[in-house]
Amino acid sequence: MAAMTQERKVQKLSERTVVDLLYQPMKANARIYLGAIAVLNAGYVAPGTSAKDLVALGIAEETIDNTGGADGARFAPVRQGAFKLANSLGPDAITQADVGKDCFIVDDQTVARTDGGGARSRAGKVVQLEPDGVFVQLGIGL
Structure with missing residues (x-):
């Protein structure tokens, strides 16, 4: 498609700043x-x-x-949003030092501190650590 030569109306997906x-x-x-x-x-x-x-x-x-x-x-x-997920165990467990850092998908409910030597995809950013899980910001564009 060629560059614009006049104004155009752009359709928004949502009135929210972030589509959730x-x-x-x-x-x-x-x-x-x-x-x-x-x-x-x-x-x-x-x-x-x-x-x-x-x-x-x-x-x-x-x-x-x-x-x-x-x-x-x-x-x-x-x-999309910040959700509590299961934390991995052992050396791959997310710790307080990982808040603000990327974490990685282990399965459909669990995240880990590392990418498993390149075998795992990024889940999102660690937002908060709890005794029974970890809050992770999930979504497109993070």
């Missing part, structure tokens, strides 16, 4: 549970897993089952 609820097409044969870390896998929503090149979107707002369906056959509502 997204509806994205599901990956083929994927099932995501309410409360799971939702990622983009090749542009389609799937549950979080320990894999490279995933884009963390947020948390699934509903359980959506696209088992047997093609890419994009179902849509999943995904909420």
Whole structure:
């Protein structure tokens, strides 16, 4: 498309500064549970897993089952924001020193301090550490 030569009206996705609820097409044969870390896998929503090149979107707002369906056959509502997730154990556990730093997806509910030697995708920023989990800011553009 060529550069503009006159004014144009631009459509906003939301009146909010940050869009917090997204509806994205599901990956083929994927099932995501309410409360799971939702990622983009090749542009389609799937549950979080320990894999490279995933884009963390947020948390699934509903359980959506696209088992047997093609890419994009179902849509999943995904909420961006800061959510409490399970913390990894042992040397990969997130500590107070990690607040403000990136953390990485282990599975659809767990995050870790490291990328597992390049095997994990980034989840988001550690916001707050709690005894029973870690708050992580999840969303596009973080």
